[in-house]
Amino acid sequence: MIIVKTKEEIELMRQSALVVSKTLGMLAKEVKAGVTTMELDKLAEDFIREQGAVPGFLGLYDCPSTLLCSVNEAVVHGLPTNIPLKEGDIVSIDCGALMNGFYGDHAYTFEIGEVTPETKKLVQVTKESLYIGIEQLKVGNRVGDVGYAIQQYCESHGYGVVRELVGHGIGRKMHEDPEMPNYGRRGRGKKFIEGMVVAIEPMINGGTHRVKQLKDGWTIVTLDGKPSVHFEHDIAIVDGKPEILSTFAYVHEALGITSDEEDRFRKEALVL
Numbered sequence: 001m002i003i004v005k006t007k008e009e010i011e012l013m014r015q016s017a018l019v020v021s022k023t024l025g026m027l028a029k030e031v032k033a034g035v036t037t038m039e040l041d042k043l044a045e046d047f048i049r050e051q052g053a054v055p056g057f058l059g060l061y062d063c064p065s066t067l068l069c070s071v072n073e074a075v076v077h078g079l080p081t082n083i084p085l086k087e088g089d090i091v092s093i094d095c096g097a098l099m100n101g102f103y104g105d106h107a108y109t110f111e112i113g114e115v116t117p118e119t120k121k122l123v124q125v126t127k128e129s130l131y132i133g134i135e136q137l138k139v140g141n142r143v144g145d146v147g148y149a150i151q152q153y154c155e156s157h158g159y160g161v162v163r164e165l166v167g168h169g170i171g172r173k174m175h176e177d178p179e180m181p182n183y184g185r186r187g188r189g190k191k192f193i194e195g196m197v198v199a200i201e202p203m204i205n206g207g208t209h210r211v212k213q214l215k216d217g218w219t220i221v222t223l224d225g226k227p228s229v230h231f232e233h234d235i236a237i238v239d240g241k242p243e244i245l246s247t248f249a250y251v252h253e254a255l256g257i258t259s260d261e262e263d264r265f266r267k268e269a270l271v272l
C-alpha cells in the first residue's frame with residue numbers, strides 16, 4: 001500500500017533528507033586515501049546525532065553501522081571495515097537518518113584521487129541515469145517508466161543493471177511501497193500519485209548485472225569483479241511533478257564541483 005504524504009509531512013521529510021545530505025557533504029572532505037570506512041562511519045554517526053537525528057540504518061534489519069560503504073566491486077550494503085581506502089578506489093556511501101518520525105536515505109559514489117577513465121565514465125553515467133529516472137516520476141506515469149528509462153540509458157553504455165536490489169517508497173518506514181526497480185517496461189507497474197515519496201537508486205555495474213552476497217551476510221559484489229556505482233535521491237511528487245528533497249550540493253561544494261543537475265527538480269533555489 002502506497003502511503004501518500006501531506007505537504008507538512010513532505011517538509012519534515014525534506015529535513016530528514018537534508019540531515020543525510022549534510023552528512024555526505026561532511027564526509028566528502030574526509031573520503032581520501034588512507035582513511036578507513038570504519039573511521040568514516042564513526043564521523044557520520046556523531047554528525048547525525050549532533051543534528052538531533054539518529055542514524056537510520058543502525059539496528060535496522062540488525063545493520064551494525066551508520067553507513068554502508070561499498071568499495072569498487074561492492075555494489076551496495078558494504079559494511080565499514082578497517083581497510084584504508086587507496087588511490088584509484090571508488091566508494092559508494094549510503095546513509096540514512098531518522099528525525100521527526102521520518103527517514104532520509106541517499107547515497108553518493110566518491111572517487112579516491114585519480115580513477116581509471118572507464119570507472120570515471122561508469123560513475124558519470126550512473127549519476128546521469130538517476131536524473132533520467134527522476135524525470136519519469138510524475139503523475140500519469142508508472143513505476144515501469146522510471147525503471148525503463150534508467151535501464152535503457154545504462155544498457156546503451158554496455159553496463160549491467162542490478163536486478164536483485166531496488167529503490168523504494170520512504171516515509172515513517174525506511175522501506176515502503178512501491179518497490180522502484182532500475183529496470184522495467186514502459187507503462188507497467190503501480191501508478192504514481194500526488195504526495196508519494198520515493199528513493200530512486202540506480203545500482204549500475206561496469207560489466208554483468210549479476211551479483212552475489214559475501215559471507216559477511218551483507219556486502220553485495222559484482223559476479224565478474226568489475227566496479228559498481230550507486231547514487232540515490234529522495235524525491236516527492238508535488239503538483240504532479242518530481243521534487244528532490246535530498247541534495248548533493250553539500251558534496252559538490254566540498255569537492256569543488258559546479259552542477260545544475262538538480263535545479264529543474266526544485267521549485268526554490270537551495271540555500272546551503
Ligand code: MG
Pocket residue numbers: 094095105106107201232
Ligand atoms: Mg540508501
Ligand code: MG
Pocket residue numbers: 105167168199201232
Ligand atoms: Mg534506499
